[in-house]
Amino acid sequence: MDPNTTSRRTFLGLVGGGALAAGLAACGSSGPTTTPGSTTAAGGAGGGATYWFLTGQPQQAIREAQVKRFNDANPDTKIKTTQFQNDAFKQKIKTAIGAGQGPTLIWGWGGGGLKAYVEAGQVEDLTDWFNKEQADLKDSIFPSAFTAATVNGKLYAVPGETVTPIVLFYDKRAFDKIGAQPPQSWGDIMDLVPKFNEKGIAPFSLGGQSRWTNMMWLEFLFDRIGGAEVFQNIFDGKKDGWSDPSAIKALEEMQKLIKANGFVKGFSSITADSNADQALLYTGKAAMMLHGAWTYGNMKASGGDFVTGGHMGYMNFPPVDGGKGDPSDTVGNPGQYMSISAKATDAEKETAKKFIANNTLDDATVEAWVKSGNIPVVKSAKDKLSSITDKNDSAWLNFVYDTAANAKNFAQSWDQALSPTQAETLLDNIAKLFQLSISPQQFATNMNAVIGQ
Amino acid sequence: MTSAAPPVPPGTVSKPASGVGRSGPVAWMVLPALLLFIVFGVVPLVGVLVLSFTRWDGLGAIHAAGLSNWTSVLRDPQLPHSILVTFEIMILSWVVQTPMSLLLGTFLAGRQRYRAFLAVLYFIPLLLSSAAIAITYKALLDPNFGLGPGLKLDFLTQDWLGRSDLAIAVVIFIVSWQFIPFHSLIYQGGVRQIPTTMYEAASIDGAGRIRQFFSITVPQLKYTIITSSTLMVVGSLTFFDLIFVLTAGGPGDATRVLALDMYQRGFMSNRMGPASVIAALIVLLGLALALLLRRLGGSTTASQQEGA
Numbered sequence: 001m002d003p004n005t006t007s008r009r010t011f012l013g014l015v016g017g018g019a020l021a022a023g024l025a026a027c028g029s030s031g032p033t034t035t036p037g038s039t040t041a042a043g044g045a046g047g048g049a050t051y052w053f054l055t056g057q058p059q060q061a062i063r064e065a066q067v068k069r070f071n072d073a074n075p076d077t078k079i080k081t082t083q084f085q086n087d088a089f090k091q092k093i094k095t096a097i098g099a100g101q102g103p104t105l106i107w108g109w110g111g112g113g114l115k116a117y118v119e120a121g122q123v124e125d126l127t128d129w130f131n132k133e134q135a136d137l138k139d140s141i142f143p144s145a146f147t148a149a150t151v152n153g154k155l156y157a158v159p160g161e162t163v164t165p166i167v168l169f170y171d172k173r174a175f176d177k178i179g180a181q182p183p184q185s186w187g188d189i190m191d192l193v194p195k196f197n198e199k200g201i202a203p204f205s206l207g208g209q210s211r212w213t214n215m216m217w218l219e220f221l222f223d224r225i226g227g228a229e230v231f232q233n234i235f236d237g238k239k240d241g242w243s244d245p246s247a248i249k250a251l252e253e254m255q256k257l258i259k260a261n262g263f264v265k266g267f268s269s270i271t272a273d274s275n276a277d278q279a280l281l282y283t284g285k286a287a288m289m290l291h292g293a294w295t296y297g298n299m300k301a302s303g304g305d306f307v308t309g310g311h312m313g314y315m316n317f318p319p320v321d322g323g324k325g326d327p328s329d330t331v332g333n334p335g336q337y338m339s340i341s342a343k344a345t346d347a348e349k350e351t352a353k354k355f356i357a358n359n360t361l362d363d364a365t366v367e368a369w370v371k372s373g374n375i376p377v378v379k380s381a382k383d384k385l386s387s388i389t390d391k392n393d394s395a396w397l398n399f400v401y402d403t404a405a406n407a408k409n410f411a412q413s414w415d416q417a418l419s420p421t422q423a424e425t426l427l428d429n430i431a432k433l434f435q436l437s438i439s440p441q442q443f444a445t446n447m448n449a450v451i452g453q
Numbered sequence: 454m455t456s457a458a459p460p461v462p463p464g465t466v467s468k469p470a471s472g473v474g475r476s477g478p479v480a481w482m483v484l485p486a487l488l489l490f491i492v493f494g495v496v497p498l499v500g501v502l503v504l505s506f507t508r509w510d511g512l513g514a515i516h517a518a519g520l521s522n523w524t525s526v527l528r529d530p531q532l533p534h535s536i537l538v539t540f541e542i543m544i545l546s547w548v549v550q551t552p553m554s555l556l557l558g559t560f561l562a563g564r565q566r567y568r569a570f571l572a573v574l575y576f577i578p579l580l581l582s583s584a585a586i587a588i589t590y591k592a593l594l595d596p597n598f599g600l601g602p603g604l605k606l607d608f609l610t611q612d613w614l615g616r617s618d619l620a621i622a623v624v625i626f627i628v629s630w631q632f633i634p635f636h637s638l639i640y641q642g643g644v645r646q647i648p649t650t651m652y653e654a655a656s657i658d659g660a661g662r663i664r665q666f667f668s669i670t671v672p673q674l675k676y677t678i679i680t681s682s683t684l685m686v687v688g689s690l691t692f693f694d695l696i697f698v699l700t701a702g703g704p705g706d707a708t709r710v711l712a713l714d715m716y717q718r719g720f721m722s723n724r725m726g727p728a729s730v731i732a733a734l735i736v737l738l739g740l741a742l743a744l745l746l747r748r749l750g751g752s753t754t755a756s757q758q759e760g761a
Contacts, residue, residue, distance in 0.1 A: 091720050098512045116723065120513030209614070209703055266596030268704040269614030280597060420510075424722030428706070435705040 047077035047347035049104035049355065052093060055083045058297065058372035059161070065368065066359045073358075077351040079105070086273075097122050097341070104344040104352045110148030110157055110337040111416040112423060118151045123339040124349065127155040134357055140378045141361070144410040145335035148417065157337035160360040162374040163404045164293040165332040166216045166413075170313045171306075174201050174287035182313060186224070186253065186320040193262045196287050202264035205286035207272035211427040212415050214434045216290050219331040219414055220317040221250035227324040228409040235417055237452035242444040246324070251433065251440030253320070258434060268435060275302065282306035290317070292332055293400050297373045300392075307392055314396070316403055330407040333416070335377040375400045425450045498736065505729035512723070522726040532731075534706060535714040542624060542710060543689040549629045550636055550685060551678070557633065558640020559670055572641070579634040587698035590627055614700050617707035624696055624708055628689070636681045643677035644670060679750035686746065687739045711735050 053063050060083065071078045082103070084092055096102045097117065106123065108114060117123045130138055137158075145159035170182055178199055183189045189203075196203040207213045222230050226246025234241035241247075257263075264286050270276050278295050280286040282303030300307040319327040338360065340352045359365070361378055369376040370384040373393055382401055388394040404410060415423040429446050432438045438446070508518040526532055561572045578586070593600045594613040601609030614620050647670065655665050671678075693712040696702065702709035702717065709717070711731060719728025 094511055094720070094723070116510060116512055120510070122512060209701060211701075211703075264597065266612035266615045269594075269596065269612060269620075269700075271591075274592075276595060276598060285597060420721065420723040424717060428717075431703055432705045437705050 047351050049077070049079050049344070049348045049351040050082070051079050051105040051107070051352075051355075052082045052084065052089065052103040053107040054089055055085055058368075058374075062365060062368045062372065066355075066362075066365055069362075069364065070355050070359045074351070074354070077347075077354075079351065079355055100343055102341050102343065104341050104348045105355065106339040106341060108157065108337050108339065109333065109413075109416040110159075110335070111412050112419040113416065114149065114157055114337065114339065115151050116420060117339065118156050122342055123156050124342050125154050125156060126158060126340065129353060130155055130158060137357060137361065140380060142334070142377050142379065142404065144404070144407065145377045148334055148412045149337050157339040158356050158360070159335035159377050160338055160356075161336035161377065162294075162369055163333070163335055163377050163400070163410075164374070165330040165400065165403050165407070165410070166219070166290060166317070167293050167314050167400075167403070168288060168290050168317050169281060169295070169299075170288040170315075171281055171284060171286075172311050172313050173284060175313075177201070182315060183318050185318050186221075186323075188318065189262075190257065190260065192287075193257070193260045197261055201284070202280065202286040203262050203288060204264065205277045205280035205289040206263045206267040207270045207274075207277035208263070208268040208431070208434055209270055210272040211431050212413070213272050213277065213291070214430045215414055215427065216292075216331070217254060218250060218430065219411065220290070221253055221320070222247060223329050223331065223409070223411065224317065224320040224325040224327070225250045225253070225323040227326070228329055228411060231411060231414065234447075234451065239451065240444075240448050241451055242447040243441075248440050248444060251443055254433065255436060255440065258436060268431070278303070282312075294374075296396055300373065310392065312392075314399060326408045328406055329409045329411070330403055331411040332413060334404075334410050334412055370397065373397065375404060379405075419453060421453045422447075422450050501729045501732045501736075504725055505733050507726055509725040510723040511719075511725050518726055522730050526727045526730040529727075531706070531709075531714065535709050535711050535731075538621070538706075538708060539690065539710045541621060542628070542692065542708075543686055545621075546625045546628045546632075546689055547682060547685050549625060550633055551682065553629065554633050554636035554681065555640050555671070555674070555678070557637040558642075559644050559666065561637060561641045562644035572638075575637060576634045578631050581631075583631065583694040584698050586627060586631055587695050590623070591699055594623065615704050617704060620700050620704060620708050624692075624699065627695060627699070628692065631695070632685070632688075636685070639681050640674065640677060643674045647673045676750060679746055683743055683746045686742050690735055690739050690742070711738075 051067065054060070064081070067079050067081050093102065093106065093108070094113075097106070098120075102122070106117070108117075114123070141159050142163060145163065146155070149155055149157040149159055174196065175182060178192075178195045178201075180192060180195060183192055193203045219231070226244060226249075230241075230244050230246050233244065264270070264280055270280075272291075275295075275298055277289060277291070278299050279302070281289045282299055296307070299312065303312075306312050316327070316330060319325070338356055340349055340356075344352065361376065366376045366378055366381060367384055370381060370388065373396065375381050375397060382405075385394065385397050385401065388397060411417070415427060418426060426447060429438065429443050433440070433443050504515075505522055506518060506520070507515045508522075509515040557575065561568050561575070591614070592598075596602070596610060596612050596615070599609075601607070601611070611619060613623050651669050651673075652665055655669055660668065691712055692710055693716065696708055696710060696713055697716070700708045702713045712735065715728045715731035715735065718724050718731065
């Protein structure tokens with residue numbers, strides 16, 4: 001989508017979008033930055049490779065440094081990068097790959113998106129190469145990160161970057177104001193809601209317009225009430241998986257919290273991309289927030305003394321009384337993933353493999369991730385933690401590491417785990433569920449209709 | 454007419470070229486535009502039609518799907534809702550924009566200096582991109598950090614984009630804010646075309662300003678109104694960027710217009726077939742509406758200025 005044209009001008013573009021999705025996408029992205037040279041996989045002469053990834057700090061700088069190290073060491077087979085913003089990237093890479101114009105190295109979140117690439121024959125099977133030639137690298141990575149990279153028992157992507165569980169953040173000052181303790185159970189949460197509302201503090205911040213933000217609540221409630229197998233059944237395509245009694249109970253509890261004014265006023269018009277939901281927490285307007293570990297860096301940078309003054313608290317999602325789930329379970333992103341295009345030449349594939357093997361989880365990268373307040377997907381991250389001098393950072397990183405390492409089950413975010421078709425229907429229905437415009441039963445019926453698609 | 458008539462230089466032909474031989478060079482000049490139209494207009498249109506009969510996830514092979522996309526989309530309860538929202542926004546934004554643009558255009562058609570200045574000022578919203586407008590309004594309307602809470606004005610502190618009725622109202626307001634300048638400009642041009650003799654005659658007959666407006670200006674602007682309305686109506690079928698950035702179709706599906714529905718089916722849930730069906734429906738709707746409006750304006754497009 002080109003934001004610079006008027007809506008009338010986009011008419012033909014939109015109509016054509018359906019037909020020439022791939023062709024037109026080439027002229028319709030929002031201004032990616034490209035290193036000089038060709039950006040198409042087919043266009044790369046010699047053994048160079050192309051690599052597309054996301055902008056946004058601190059991740060962007062770390063990725064750029066990886067490529068620079070590789071290019072300095074391999075002047076004959078350089079990697080050319082193109083960088084995109086998150087949403088632009090998701091659309092662009094899909095259409096580009098569909099048109100055979102994708103990059104050699106495909107950055108992604110694994111799960112359902114990766115499965116779609118595999119079924120279309122667009123990505124290399126890396127099972128043998130990785131298991132045999134890269135056994136050391138494989139052993140160094142958290143085992144939980146591999147689930148989302150595996151399709152039909154074969155490995156199509158290499159886990160990389162960071163492990164980011166969803167965490168319940170809270171403002172210690174808000175709890176002092178009402179003289180209460182952080183919630184130890186779902187019952188505590190429901191009890192806290194009226195107390196915070198009375199004091200004019202919203203119990204929970206939520207960027208509801210982004211939809212996946214709402215989804216994080218369901219992910220935990222499903223797990224805590226019914227255990228990990230409830231979503232596993234849905235993921236496996238079991239018929240009527242969404243009508244599981246535990247699932248219905250979780251959806252009902254969710255609507256109870258919404259009806260009790262558990263969320264900040266106007267939550268359904270707040271987006272997560274603008275970080276307004278985080279701002280509500282660190283400005284004291286909301287007491288708690290369920291969000292990804294990736295928000296730590298921004299809250300530290302933008303939140304005044306919220307983090308540095310020790311006002312921020314965090315915990316794993318509490319258990320639900322009588323629930324079957326293991327309270328150590330967590331959800332979120334077990335890692336980010338890199339695949340290699342099946343359409344690339346052999347020389348390009350070699351370059352890409354070399355880059356993955358030598359530069360994506362090397363010592364310099366691991367150190368850079370830890371310094372930026374993230375836990376990389378390798379076990380050796382633990383050793384780096386002792387070198388962190390800031391006590392807030394150190395406590396946070398240890399918490400994230402332990403949450404990820406101790407989780408009995410680290411489920412991938414639903415919208416990443418499911419196929420794009422199911423994910424879109426899911427997000428759509430979650431938005432309606434949070435609007436209270438559909439009941440839990442209607443939600444289950446709508447979702448059952450797309451199971452396995 | 455003799456055969457020795459002097460050659461007529463091109464561009465000053467007084468009669469429409471009717472001879473076969475004479476249309477030659479003119480047809481050649483049309484070629485580049487025609488080519489562009491075929492490549493970017495006709496080919497995608499045909500492509501959409503073809504795709505609407507296939508099953509494709511945008512990545513793998515394309516399979517024929519027969520009529521299944523059409524039957525499933527036409528039976529989908531989401532479709533009537535999207536059409537309803539589209540028409541709601543179309544009609545309400547027409548109702549808001551037309552009188553405002555007409556009045557503003559008439560006002561700006563005067564010759565005073567300050568009006569030229571105002572015309573430039575009013576025109577500014579049109580120069581901004583829809584995405585920028587959407588982001589700005591989103592920030593201003595934020596129930597926690599926006600204009601209302603910032604200025605401590607309670608009536609401005611609403612859940613503007615989080616309540617269905619308010620969200621639609623906000624979309625219509627912003628659309629009008631953005632496009633009224635454009636339509637005012639059209640009306641301004643139209644009003645300036647009206648011979649001043651008509652107004653002079655009316656003043657002599659004792660007609661006041663309001664009477665002149667309704668008896669001369671509005672009837673004389675008939676074709677301008679049709680043109681402007683056609684642009685509004687057909688253009689509103691393609692509202693996408695503004696709504697996409699502002700509400701993403703939400704809350705729930707309260708502002709999911711057809712174009713957004715198409716995008717979500719095609720590019721978010723990877724179903725190009727059903728998305729193409731919606732695209733084809735948008736084309737059909739647009740054509741039908743444009744034809745309807747032409748009918749309303751009478752079948753002739755000849756200027757009414759002659760012999761006024």
